[in-house]
Amino acid sequence: MTTPKSPSAPSTLDDYANVSRLCSLCSRMCRHSCPTHLITRSDACSPIGRALIIELYRGKKSALTEAAVERLYQCNLCGACKSWCKPRHELPHIIELARERVVEEHRAPMGTLDIDKNVLHSSNVYGEPHNQRFTNLHKALQHTTPNAKIAYYVGCTTAYRHPEIALATQQALSALGLEFRFLSEEEGEVCCGSPLIRAGFTQTAKQLAQQNVQAITKSNVTTVITTCPGCARALREDYPTLGIPLPKKVRVFHITEFLSRYQKKLAPLLNPLSPSETTSITYHDPCHLGRELGVYKQPRHLLQLVPGSQLVEFPHNQEYADCCGGGGALPKTFPTLAEEITKRRLADAQATSTHHLVSACPNCKRHFTETQSAKGSKVLEILDIMELLAQSLKPKSRKDK
Amino acid sequence: MSKASTAFNVNRVKRQLEVWLGKDNVSAAEVDKICYSRDAWPLRLIRLGRLVLEYQPDLIVWPQTVEQVQKIVRLANQERIPLIPVSGAGGVAGGTLAVTGGIAVDLKKMNRVLEFDEHSLTVTVEPGILGQELEEYLEIRGYTSGHFPSSIFSSALGGFAATRSAGVLSSKYGKIEDMITGLEVVLPTGDLLRTKAVPRSSMGPDLKQLFIGSEGTYGIITELTLRVMPLPQATKFASFLFPDLTSGISAVKQIFRHDLKPALIRLYDENETRFVLGRFKSPPEGACVLNLMYSATKPLVQLENRMITKICKNTGSEDLGPGPSKHWWENRFDLYYPSSLNMGPGMLYDVLDVAASFANLEKMYWAMREAIEATGVSTMSHFSHFYPDGGNIYVIFIGHAGEPEAVETKYNEVWQVGLEAANQAGGTLSHQHGVGLLKADWMPIEHGASGFALLQAIKSYLDPNNILNPGKLGLGTAPVKQQKGGR
Ligand SMILES: Cc1cc2nc3c(=O)[nH]c(=O)nc-3n(C[C@H](O)[C@H](O)[C@H](O)COP(=O)(O)OP(=O)(O)OC[C@H]3O[C@@H](n4cnc5c(N)ncnc54)[C@H](O)[C@@H]3O)c2cc1C
Ligand code: SF4
Numbered sequence: 001m002t003t004p005k006s007p008s009a010p011s012t013l014d015d016y017a018n019v020s021r022l023c024s025l026c027s028r029m030c031r032h033s034c035p036t037h038l039i040t041r042s043d044a045c046s047p048i049g050r051a052l053i054i055e056l057y058r059g060k061k062s063a064l065t066e067a068a069v070e071r072l073y074q075c076n077l078c079g080a081c082k083s084w085c086k087p088r089h090e091l092p093h094i095i096e097l098a099r100e101r102v103v104e105e106h107r108a109p110m111g112t113l114d115i116d117k118n119v120l121h122s123s124n125v126y127g128e129p130h131n132q133r134f135t136n137l138h139k140a141l142q143h144t145t146p147n148a149k150i151a152y153y154v155g156c157t158t159a160y161r162h163p164e165i166a167l168a169t170q171q172a173l174s175a176l177g178l179e180f181r182f183l184s185e186e187e188g189e190v191c192c193g194s195p196l197i198r199a200g201f202t203q204t205a206k207q208l209a210q211q212n213v214q215a216i217t218k219s220n221v222t223t224v225i226t227t228c229p230g231c232a233r234a235l236r237e238d239y240p241t242l243g244i245p246l247p248k249k250v251r252v253f254h255i256t257e258f259l260s261r262y263q264k265k266l267a268p269l270l271n272p273l274s275p276s277e278t279t280s281i282t283y284h285d286p287c288h289l290g291r292e293l294g295v296y297k298q299p300r301h302l303l304q305l306v307p308g309s310q311l312v313e314f315p316h317n318q319e320y321a322d323c324c325g326g327g328g329a330l331p332k333t334f335p336t337l338a339e340e341i342t343k344r345r346l347a348d349a350q351a352t353s354t355h356h357l358v359s360a361c362p363n364c365k366r367h368f369t370e371t372q373s374a375k376g377s378k379v380l381e382i383l384d385i386m387e388l389l390a391q392s393l394k395p396k397s398r399k400d401k
Numbered sequence: 402m403s404k405a406s407t408a409f410n411v412n413r414v415k416r417q418l419e420v421w422l423g424k425d426n427v428s429a430a431e432v433d434k435i436c437y438s439r440d441a442w443p444l445r446l447i448r449l450g451r452l453v454l455e456y457q458p459d460l461i462v463w464p465q466t467v468e469q470v471q472k473i474v475r476l477a478n479q480e481r482i483p484l485i486p487v488s489g490a491g492g493v494a495g496g497t498l499a500v501t502g503g504i505a506v507d508l509k510k511m512n513r514v515l516e517f518d519e520h521s522l523t524v525t526v527e528p529g530i531l532g533q534e535l536e537e538y539l540e541i542r543g544y545t546s547g548h549f550p551s552s553i554f555s556s557a558l559g560g561f562a563a564t565r566s567a568g569v570l571s572s573k574y575g576k577i578e579d580m581i582t583g584l585e586v587v588l589p590t591g592d593l594l595r596t597k598a599v600p601r602s603s604m605g606p607d608l609k610q611l612f613i614g615s616e617g618t619y620g621i622i623t624e625l626t627l628r629v630m631p632l633p634q635a636t637k638f639a640s641f642l643f644p645d646l647t648s649g650i651s652a653v654k655q656i657f658r659h660d661l662k663p664a665l666i667r668l669y670d671e672n673e674t675r676f677v678l679g680r681f682k683s684p685p686e687g688a689c690v691l692n693l694m695y696s697a698t699k700p701l702v703q704l705e706n707r708m709i710t711k712i713c714k715n716t717g718s719e720d721l722g723p724g725p726s727k728h729w730w731e732n733r734f735d736l737y738y739p740s741s742l743n744m745g746p747g748m749l750y751d752v753l754d755v756a757a758s759f760a761n762l763e764k765m766y767w768a769m770r771e772a773i774e775a776t777g778v779s780t781m782s783h784f785s786h787f788y789p790d791g792g793n794i795y796v797i798f799i800g801h802a803g804e805p806e807a808v809e810t811k812y813n814e815v816w817q818v819g820l821e822a823a824n825q826a827g828g829t830l831s832h833q834h835g836v837g838l839l840k841a842d843w844m845p846i847e848h849g850a851s852g853f854a855l856l857q858a859i860k861s862y863l864d865p866n867n868i869l870n871p872g873k874l875g876l877g878t879a880p881v882k883q884q885k886g887g888r
Contacts, residue, residue: 027491068432
């Protein structure tokens with residue numbers, strides 16, 4: 001029995017009663033995959049524990065106490081449990097629905113209230129001025145085409161924290177001769193709402209969805225690309241679930257899905273990263289891109305286009321990949337737990353003897369780089385896939401000057 | 402012996418433990434206690450499915466070193482506080498349920514590999530490393546523990562040892578007691594006992610075997626050294642369909658008499674054969690399938706395959722090729738996921754895991770099946786661990802009884818008649834799942850009056866204040882409140 005997840009009908013906790021009940025009685029078949037359990041080693045901080053807490057709440061045996069809220073918000077919603085679940089229970093989604101109740105009962109943790117406040121105030125999760133969303137991207141802006149049919153939806157983390165990913169993306173798109181535009185006008189893109197959906201703030205997320213859908217509709221594009229898997233998932237999957245879908249003619253792609261259609265054209269434009277030796281690259285599957293959108297092959301194919309690249313896999317990869325630690329608002333709510341999860345993944349990357357740790361998500365990059373530099377050592381070159389591709393572009397194909 | 406009790410000052414003890422272990426490693430939160438009030442004992446899950454709240458510890462602690470475990474034990478001994486060791490909490494007999502409250506000592510933060518000795522082919526680990534975590538550690542290095550119980554995801558090494566568990570490849574690799582070469586145990590007084598990690602010794606009785614299977618009543622296992630093996634070079638699957646159980650068992654006997662030890666050897670009764678063959682074949686009435694996996698060096702795999710195929714064919718079986726066995730191996734965990742079928746309201750299910758010599762094995766099977774089915778539930782069974790002298794039976798039962806009280810009455814009735822039949826047929830009442838609360842009352846029957854008195858005397862000697870896992874194995878039972886539905 002799979003979880004009923006109908007895109008048209010927004011669901012409630014009680015719609016999933018049978019699933020949360022069964023998970024609460026499970027013989028712990030997925031607990032070993034839960035990164036938060038593997039750090040806390042507590043049976044309450046595990047998929048099964050969270051399902052039991054939800055059942056106790058539903059059955060009015062226990063209120064949403066401080067500890068209950070903590071256990072629910074300690075989940076980083078990475079979805080690893082789903083990969084180990086034969087009946088494919090959508091427990092992370094049920095946890096999101098439980099968090100909605102927490103928010104309704106005004107019990108949401110401080111860290112998530114900050115996100116909600118920031119977004120309501122300045123349309124981005126960081127609380128930065130909205131009118132500076134594209135300030136860091138002025139170089140890339142010069143290469144945009146006003147009426148292009150492709151819109152590059154940038155997202156908060158790329159815009160405010162990792163603009164280099166957007167610049168690299170512009171280089172790749174320009175090298176391929178693809179015209180694109182940003183949604184940078186006054187009533188353009190705002191936060192996609194993903195962090196709010198994940199944290200239980202559905203009402204705020206709906207407002208954002210409405211603004212983004214309007215901006216995209218007005219721009220008259222047919223394709224939206226994004227370098228952030230969380231944004232891609234929100235626009236493509238969450239908005240219809242919230243009842244605010246994009247116009248039918250608009251298709252949303254993560255950049256790796258989009259570029260994989262241009263492999264033949266891209267390959268001859270790429271140089272080896274190191275003239276003399278092969279470059280080993282370990283690819284980290286972002287949770288939203290892999291388990292949620294099912295994109296595993298495309299980024300690997302793109303990386304293999306780089307001459308001299310050698311792809312090394314994590315022992316836990318693709319469907320079974322471990323989270324970077326940045327999911328589910330965890331860095332805001334339980335920073336130490338998030339950091340421990342990141343450290344584990346970094347240690348696993350190092351054990352693969354790689355030069356480059358590459359992801360396809362600005363949040364993964366952020367958590368990997370911040371944790372590595374906090375440790376004071378720069379062992380791994382941590383890059384977004386778009387940066388690696390841009391580095392590999394032959395000078396004459398680069399149109400960034 | 403009823404000295405440990407729940408009447409302790411939880412707040413004071415909590416504060417002291419927080420000083421020793423850190424705040425994050427001690428919890429008295431209601432939801433945490435409820436999450437620790439269950440293992441994978443089906444009766445407890447049936448009751449939890451109705452949100453029956455029971456068996457909660459007063460505190461949960463996560464020690465990270467053996468010294469911390471010793472401090473906890475000394476404090477508990479001084480203050481007469483029950484301690485419940487917890488590893489994976491994937492036991493199926495109620496072994497980690499806090500019958501009289503107390504402190505659940507979750508060992509999962511002691512999860513390090515302390516030493517991997519490639520010369521001796523041994524690995525030394527802490528008790529909280531999950532089966533899967535250890536297997537992944539070894540596999541990357543080209544080795545395996547060979548211990549593959551179906552609880553490899555949910556259970557940890559301490560629990561494997563404490564319950565005398567058996568993996569599905571046990572005929573080749575042995576059971577946990579064959580694998581462990583050395584143990585470290587914190588005794589109920591807080592003292593440390595270490596047995597030398599050596600291949601064998603004749604310096605008196607083997608002390609480590611006293612703790613293997615003691616289910617946390619004699620001591621807390623804090624370190625284990627185990628044998629490992631290089632990953633097998635080759636693997637091959639085979640399945641044979643026998644006209645009946647007798648011919649299947651006869652083939653298995655022949656296999657062992659020819660000194661052959663295939664890694665996997667599972668014989669299914671007619672009911673489970675229908676289930677296992679599913680999409681492969683519709684078997685004739687009474688037919689029993691034997692699933693095999695050969696896993697060794699290439700020449701040995703070829704030899705096992707040739708000789709066993711010959712034995713099976715001579716015993717009147719049909720060669721079904723590798724399909725059913727391979728399919729089982731690749732989907733072997735399916736049965737263990739929760740489903741509305743067995744966990745729906747009004748349902749009851751569990752497994753009786755017994756063993757007997759070949760002289761009694763088939764007789765025991767029929768006696769148990771008859772007795773259990775007479776209660777109105779359905780059964781299907783397999784024989785999944787064999788020895789030259791006999792094997793186990795894994796009797797799965799499932800039924801519907803409607804009202805909650807009726808479910809529990811029926812559940813207890815099935816166990817009563819099933820174990821009585823096994824006992825009368827000369828079998829042991831558990832091959833691998835252990836005792837916990839579920840079979841506690843059967844301990845005097847299994848061991849006889851003198852045997853059980855000896856086990857109790859050992860308990861009194863080691864744990865005069867009865868602090869360690871009171872009530873489990875039927876030892877130190879006095880303070881146990883008889884919980885409704887529990888045996
Ligand atoms: C899905 C599933 C499949 C299973 N398949 C098998 C199988 O194939 N073979 C098999 O043998 N069993 C099987 N079992 C039963 C179970 O997994 C075993 O009994 C297992 O050994 C229990 O280990 P655990 O870590 O979960 O122990 P727990 O449940 O944590 O503890 C079990 C008992 O051991 C005690 N204990 C735990 N750790 C320690 C320690 N460090 N020191 C002292 N005492 C301790 C506890 O107090 C308790 O009494 C299965 C169970 C499940 C849920
Ligand atoms: S998600 Fe699947 S494996 Fe995990 S607790 Fe639920 S039923 Fe068990």
